[in-house]
Amino acid sequence: MQKEKILVIGASGQIGVELTMALRNLYGNANVVASDLREENELLKGTGPYVSLDVMNKEMLHVQVIRQNITQIYLLAAILSATGEKNPNLAWNLNMQGLLNVLDIAREEKIKKVYWPSSIAVFGPTSPKKNCPQQTIIEPITVYGISKYAGEFWCNYFNKRFGVDVRSLRYPGLISYKSEPGGGTTDYAIEIFHDAIEEKKYECFLKKDTYLPMMYMPDAIRATIELMEAPQKRISVRTSYNISAISFSPAEIAASIKKRIPEFQIKYKPDYRQVIAESWPQSIDDSVAKKDWHWKPEYDLEKLTDDMLKNIK
Numbered sequence: 001m002q003k004e005k006i007l008v009i010g011a012s013g014q015i016g017v018e019l020t021m022a023l024r025n026l027y028g029n030a031n032v033v034a035s036d037l038r039e040e041n042e043l044l045k046g047t048g049p050y051v052s053l054d055v056m057n058k059e060m061l062h063v064q065v066i067r068q069n070i071t072q073i074y075l076l077a078a079i080l081s082a083t084g085e086k087n088p089n090l091a092w093n094l095n096m097q098g099l100l101n102v103l104d105i106a107r108e109e110k111i112k113k114v115y116w117p118s119s120i121a122v123f124g125p126t127s128p129k130k131n132c133p134q135q136t137i138i139e140p141i142t143v144y145g146i147s148k149y150a151g152e153f154w155c156n157y158f159n160k161r162f163g164v165d166v167r168s169l170r171y172p173g174l175i176s177y178k179s180e181p182g183g184g185t186t187d188y189a190i191e192i193f194h195d196a197i198e199e200k201k202y203e204c205f206l207k208k209d210t211y212l213p214m215m216y217m218p219d220a221i222r223a224t225i226e227l228m229e230a231p232q233k234r235i236s237v238r239t240s241y242n243i244s245a246i247s248f249s250p251a252e253i254a255a256s257i258k259k260r261i262p263e264f265q266i267k268y269k270p271d272y273r274q275v276i277a278e279s280w281p282q283s284i285d286d287s288v289a290k291k292d293w294h295w296k297p298e299y300d301l302e303k304l305t306d307d308m309l310k311n312i313k
């Protein structure tokens with residue numbers, strides 16, 4: 001049987017670092033090639049192979065895939081919601097062309113599996129706010145959301161038309177401490193922990209009652225691996241699966257921190273990210289993921305707060 005050799009593109013980012021390490025534990029260090037445009041993340045150094053790679057350079061990407069005998073690709077390089085609104089053209093180009101380059105090469109080289117994440121940002125103001133279903137009205141208002149929605153249908157197209165086994169999750173806002181977040185609207189829920197420990201206060205760029213779907217990174221990494229390990233016949237969604245763990249507002253996460261750091265104070269100064277946040281659902285219905293490949297989250301707000309504070313300290 002052919003040995004798996006995995007290429008992670010965007011491995012130095014918030015998800016990439018932890019996903020690369022989890023894949024290395026599973027498949028062996030030498031069998032997971034980390035790659036990124038920026039330099040190798042400190043946490044990855046010495047743990048396995050790293051190549052400098054621009055996903056926009058299709059020729060170089062193709063060369064690497066052949067040279068390294070790659071059998072699976074995880075594409076994480078993208079521009080997120082808040083940064084995307086500052087440079088819509090750049091976000092559209094990277095998020096779309098990067099994906100098309102990977103899908104084309106996957107088809108040509110008969111790559112066994114491709115992973116590409118979508119986001120709750122595909123949903124817009126006309127989608128249901130509570131328990132937003134897998135299939136519903138989808139009218140995103142950010143360039144990031146538009147690129148994710150188009151990307152989902154490219155994945156579906158390459159699967160149906162060319163048989164590429166590409167799988168995807170609509171991640172909620174991801175909370176982690178190992179590597180920095182990359183410019184999303186949900187990043188406040190990470191900054192708040194750092195400021196709570198360092199300064200005992202935080203100025204939040206969203207209003208106090210802005211509910212958003214969130215997930216702790218260990219749950220997101222496990223969801224990704226469980227989806228990718230599931231037998232093909234269990235995968236009924238080839239656009240992208242809704243997944244869910246917790247929903248909370250800035251006021252609720254602040255209260256959870258205050259229970260553990262009583263001096264902690266929060267102020268609210270909403271900026272352009274408020275409009276983005278308000279366009280997204282407050283909670284997500286992930287019953288299809290639960291049914292298809294038995295998805296189940298582990299972390300609630302209390303458990304997440306304990307773990308974040310312990311590890312950042």
Ligand code: NAD
Pocket residue numbers: 009010011012013014015016035036037038053054055056075076077078079080094117118119120170171172173174175180181182183184186
């Ligand atoms: P990130 O910004 O932290 O990491 C992205 C990485 O891609 C960075 O290390 C960056 O240097 C790299 N990159 C950028 N341009 C590149 C290029 N041309 N070639 C190669 N690498 C390049 O992002 P993340 O939070 O780790 O997100 C990864 C994926 O997950 C993205 O598709 C994102 O949309 C999706 N997602 C993330 C979240 C979240 O909360 N973090 C939520 C939903 C979806």
Ligand code: SER
Pocket residue numbers: 080081082118119120121144171172173174183184185186187
């Ligand atoms: N966390 C991401 C963002 O805020 C959601 O995709 O952009």
